[in-house]
Amino acid sequence: MLNGNDRPIKLGMHTYTLHFFGLGESWGFGRDYAFPQTIDLIQLMDYAVEWELDGLQITKVDLQNTELEHLAEIKAAAEERDLFLEFNASFNAPSDSRVNCTVREALQITKAIGSDLTKFSLDVKRPRPHYGTSFHPDVMRQLALRYEEFKEALPLLEELGLKVAIENHCDTYADEVIWLVDQINHPMVGTCLDTVNSVSVTEGPEPLVNKLASRAYCCHFSDNAMEINPLGTHWIGVPHGTGDIDLPKVLKVLREKSTLDRVIFENEIPFLRSDEPLEEARERELQACKESITYLRNVLQIGVRNR
Secondary structure, eight states, rough: OOOTTOOOEEEEEEEGGGGTOOOOOOOSSSSTTTOOOOOOOHHHHHHHHHOOOOEEOOOOOSOOOHHHHHHHHHHHHHHHHEEEEEEEEEESSSSSSGGGGOOOHHHHHHTTOOOOEEEOOOOOOOOSOOOOOOHHHHHHHHHHHHHHHHHHHHHHHOOOOOOOEEEOOOOOHHHHHHHHHHHHTTTTTTEEEETGGGGHHHHOOHHHHHHHHGGGEEEEEOOEEEEEETTTHHHHHHHTTTTOOHHHHHHHHHHHHHHOOOOEEEOOOOOTTTOOOHHHHHHHHHHHHHHHHHHHHTTTTSOOOOO
């Protein structure tokens, strides 16, 4: 029998990794802005095969439409390429409303594309200052609403045989996610552990990983670098293995404390400057994606597979 340190772990990619190509979600430019989509989901699946990935985590943006016939085609395309799919949903995304779903809608899409897991961001609006606001009354009122939405959908979740993973998105503390999962109290509802998001609410990555790992049904396995300059302190997405997240240590914790057999890598490569041409940003983003895959496979031995 394999122990935790020997367990094979598959490698998937969150489509947001290529957001400059119009995939995943357009972030930071306001609700009415979206990058032009220059790669469709079928093309991305072909890239995933070329890059020897095991799967993709996708959004409504990538699907382009949610007609059942189209979703069946997506399911068939993934099966043909031996790729797993996960579905990533938001309630009220701050920059791109195209990714928003109700719980029921997200579960139905998940099933239709042949996936077994829906990842949810909670999209909590935090009071300021963020520091020290874990379980703030304003936050708890929002979490109570999310609780009601998830509880109402539990019969459908059971009927479809799916898992739900609730993420420590850039607006929630680990303890708040744990509280919500405990209140829902269902074996098919767990956490999505994102390795970099905690810094957005002034929470350390290492404590977060240790808190969420045992309940994780999903992991956004990301790397960021802290940059401090006269313009301020910045938490910047970088190729895996070049940032400030101790990824070997995170992987060790995941192997020891979680039952995960796959992780989803995610890059958030920023513009170098406000006037950087989009084509140049795309080139850097694609290069970072390839560098991350090389590191994750060759150094951490994630996603090593025979095709």
